[in-house]
Amino acid sequence: MAKYSIKNVHARRVWDSRGRPTVEVEVELEGGAKGIAIAPAGASRGRFEAIDLRDGGKTFGGWDVTNAVKAVDVEIAEVLKGQDVREQERLDKFMIELDGTSNKQRLGGNATVAASMALAHAAAAYEGVPLWQYLRGDGEGEVFLPLPEIQIFGGGAHASRRVDVQDFMVIATGAKSFREALDFTAEVYLSAGRIMADAGKLAGVADEGGYWPDFDTNEEAMETLVRAIEGAGFTPGQEVSISLDIAASEFGENGKYTLAKDDRTMSSEELCAMLVDWMERYPVVSIEDPLGEDDPDGLMKFTWAVGEKLQVVGDDVLVTNAERVRAAAKDKLCNSLLCKPNQAGTLTEAKAAFDAAEKAGMGRIVSARSGETEDSTIVHMAVGWGAPQLKVGSFTRSERMVKWNEGLRIADTLPDRDGPLMPKSAFHWR
Ligand code: PGA
Numbered sequence: 001m002a003k004y005s006i007k008n009v010h011a012r013r014v015w016d017s018r019g020r021p022t023v024e025v026e027v028e029l030e031g032g033a034k035g036i037a038i039a040p041a042g043a044s045r046g047r048f049e050a051i052d053l054r055d056g057g058k059t060f061g062g063w064d065v066t067n068a069v070k071a072v073d074v075e076i077a078e079v080l081k082g083q084d085v086r087e088q089e090r091l092d093k094f095m096i097e098l099d100g101t102s103n104k105q106r107l108g109g110n111a112t113v114a115a116s117m118a119l120a121h122a123a124a125a126y127e128g129v130p131l132w133q134y135l136r137g138d139g140e141g142e143v144f145l146p147l148p149e150i151q152i153f154g155g156g157a158h159a160s161r162r163v164d165v166q167d168f169m170v171i172a173t174g175a176k177s178f179r180e181a182l183d184f185t186a187e188v189y190l191s192a193g194r195i196m197a198d199a200g201k202l203a204g205v206a207d208e209g210g211y212w213p214d215f216d217t218n219e220e221a222m223e224t225l226v227r228a229i230e231g232a233g234f235t236p237g238q239e240v241s242i243s244l245d246i247a248a249s250e251f252g253e254n255g256k257y258t259l260a261k262d263d264r265t266m267s268s269e270e271l272c273a274m275l276v277d278w279m280e281r282y283p284v285v286s287i288e289d290p291l292g293e294d295d296p297d298g299l300m301k302f303t304w305a306v307g308e309k310l311q312v313v314g315d316d317v318l319v320t321n322a323e324r325v326r327a328a329a330k331d332k333l334c335n336s337l338l339c340k341p342n343q344a345g346t347l348t349e350a351k352a353a354f355d356a357a358e359k360a361g362m363g364r365i366v367s368a369r370s371g372e373t374e375d376s377t378i379v380h381m382a383v384g385w386g387a388p389q390l391k392v393g394s395f396t397r398s399e400r401m402v403k404w405n406e407g408l409r410i411a412d413t414l415p416d417r418d419g420p421l422m423p424k425s426a427f428h429w430r
């Protein structure tokens with residue numbers, strides 16, 4: 001047996017950052033190399049994402065994954081054993097065909113994505129190179145680190161809807177390196193914490209480690225964010241800018257949006273107008289899912305109005321699907337892709353969506369989920385694939401920090417050890 005042949009594929013149940021079960025897969029090669037990866041889990045999920053297979057019933061709130069674990073140990077292991085681990089596309093295709101559904105509902109996207117990522121880790125270990133380098137292949141030119149997009153306040157489905165907007169984030173638009181972007185963000189996070197504590201509003205952190213937003217209105221988060229940036233000694237819109245994930249599908253249906261916190265129901269046009277108004281008054285460079293996944297007309301109009309100067313990111317509407325990315329590019333639905341491997345269910349499909357976005361001139365943000373673990377595969381994907389940006393939640397808690405720290409470790413091996421960022425022209429804000 002060749003050293004790169006897959007000897008064994010084994011899954012086990014481990015636990016994610018919300019204390020819920022998830023799937024870890026370990027791939028072992030004949031030569032002894034191993035790869036290991038863990039599936040993340042979303043809370044504000046797009047309707048067309050790959051399905052996480054959950055057991056249902058009473059145990060662990062129905063979140064258990066014994067069936068997904070079994071799918072790996074029995075069916076997936078069977079088709080992968082004996083294969084050449086370096087043939088990622090072929091192996092992912094085996095799993096896609098074995099599942100046989102359009103959304104991985106039979107084997108579970110949690111089973112397939114963990115297996116897919118573990119295969120890549122094993123292949124990189126066999127080749128004796130870091131995963132990012134393996135994924136980059138023969139790519140020429142400079143290696144870039146992705147510009148971080150980091151949450152300061154968490155809301156929506158990640159904070160019991162304490163505010164309606166899901167992510168109030170910052171992007172260190174003036175940073176010269178990955179390291180400096182993290183330095184800037186660390187100061188802003190501390191500054192925001194001081195402001196919250198002084199106002200008696202420091203109530204803990206939300207699912208992704210951003211402050212639990214004990215605010216009276218959605219806009220109060222915007223005002224506080226500007227103060228936090230200033231309090232850290234930066235000029236808002238210069239060194240540090242604001243980025244939002246509205247996750248509008250969570251509070252809207254059929255073009256009607258209810259902002260519970262603001263006690264207001266809005267039409268698609270009114271929500272657009274509110275966001276444009278925020279853009280005019282706050283230094284916002286990026287807005288994700290500004291309208292719901294069932295409101296493509298609204299989204300198209302929004303992008304038509306502001307897409308020349310604002311990064312408009314599709315998460316729920318694109319669900320990391322190459323076909324959807326191509327259609328969105330054609331219709332100018334949005335100008336950037338949020339790329340989450342578990343929305344697709346395999347690395348190959350996530351890469352296809354990523355490549356489709358690149359080909360269409362769209363922005364690309366590799367992203368974690370709200371339910372995460374110590375797995376840092378996505379950082380290697382971002383660097384290896386040449387993603388301009390990376391989103392992994394906030395700047396606390398180890399399931400988030402493991403990603404930022406892995407980026408620093410990768411940067412430390414490059415000629416520019418601070419981690420060079422892509423040139424300004426790579427980003428969709430002006
Ligand atoms: P999710 O949130 O992982 O809960 O879907 C992240 C996002 O919406 O970007």
Ligand code: ZN
Nearest residue numbers: 245247288315
């Ligand atoms: Zn999102």
